[in-house]
Amino acid sequence: MIFLSLLLLAQAGTTPAPQKDVLSQTLEEQSAELVTVTAPSLKATGDALEHCLARACPPQEDIAASLAHAENLVIAGELQDARSVLLKARGRNSRHAAALPVPVSTLHAFNADVASLLGLPDPARIGTIDSVSALKKGLPADDPRIAAQRLRVADVFLREGRVATAVRMYDAVAERAEEAGWAEIQGMAMFRSLMVYATLAQHNSGYKGQARRRYAALRGTTQPVLQPTRDATYLLEARLRLLNDKNSNVDAVLKKMRGIRTVEPMLVVEPTIDMRKLLPDTVTPSIAQSQWIDVGYRITPEGKVADVEMRQGPKARGPWVDAVRRAIENRRYLPLAVPNDAAGLWRRERIMIVVDAAQATGSHIPDAAGPPKLRRIDLTRGPAPASAASS
Secondary structure (H helix, E strand, O other), X not given: OOOEEEOOOOOOOOOOOOOHHHHHHHHHHOOEEEEOOOOOOHHHHHHHHHHHHHOOOOHHHHHHHHHHHHHHHHHOOOHHHHHHHHXXXXXXXXXXXXXXXXHHHHHHHHHHHHHHHOOOHHHHHHHHHHHHHHHHHHOOOOOHHHXXXXXXXXXXXXXXXXXXXXXXXXXXXXXXXXXXXXHHHHHHHHHHHHHHXXXXXXXXXXXXXXXXXXXXXHHOOOOHHHHHHHHHHHHHHHHHHHHHOOOOOHHHHHHOOOOOOEOOOOEEEOOOOOHHHHOOOOOOHHHHOOOEEEEEEEEOOOOOEEEEEEEEOOOOOOHHHHHHHHHHHOOEEOOXXXXXXXXXXXXXXXXXXXOOEEEXXXXXXXXXXXXXXXXXXXXXXXXXXXXXXXX
């Protein structure tokens, strides 16, 4: 199943408000990652859904078939069709939330994710809130999955610029998780709020006090399960140092993190791409939907990128394509927990442009409501291609 993980920036009401241009620029630098598992062909999932509906299959089967086909449509670049499938499935199955809270919640969340990729912030927000409501209808009030899903709602508010609300939600989830002993959820919430203040402190010294307190609080946790989150504070510190000082040496920064190796890739730095300089102001949400590329690459054991391969969507054009390739080629990851003579890890991702839509006055044609943003969809599945595996 595909899920969005959005770690964006925020500020709390008790601290100075950031300048809007600084916040917007930083939001564009964050990645939205969709994680995809191996799936059957588009025709196979379409046929499966059609047959399921033809025999009036049970709600759980209906939801599973709809999600699988919508996922394949997203991978195929057919976002509008994917959302149509999800909206119809939601109409058929929302009423089953009490009996099937997790499947119905997943349906709402995925529908919200696709709406976000289409540049529809209102449906994205409402759908994410609906995903929490579905869980509350069928799960005990003290189920940790409800708290975890509230973090996604906070992420949405953060993306909309309602940053004080988002940080309050992060803090509320962290407090509730600490009381209940949900260490991993506590760590996720604490890291999100730390990320907010640490990044903003790079632009406004008024945030440094909060950043230091939250850093100390997270570093001061003792639960073993939170060790990866504590290690991630070093990664965040390295990222911010490299962003703040363009003359910093990446190898020198990484040397200070010697001994931290990861099984999954953890990005330390990637050159910033200013989409406002690479795309004309006339880019509309509908035009943006056709602008995507697929990039495959290998992450070496030392955390460098090699063997970059790129496939452009049928209508992907412009200097942003080359800018993305150069940025990926110059990424640096934490060293991998693999033997030094291993090939590393192969990754493939979809890079797409998203422009939020606003209804133009006196028109039924959606107009752009903000600058273009890059979104990343992780399409990694199966082994590396022979050309990369043999490098």
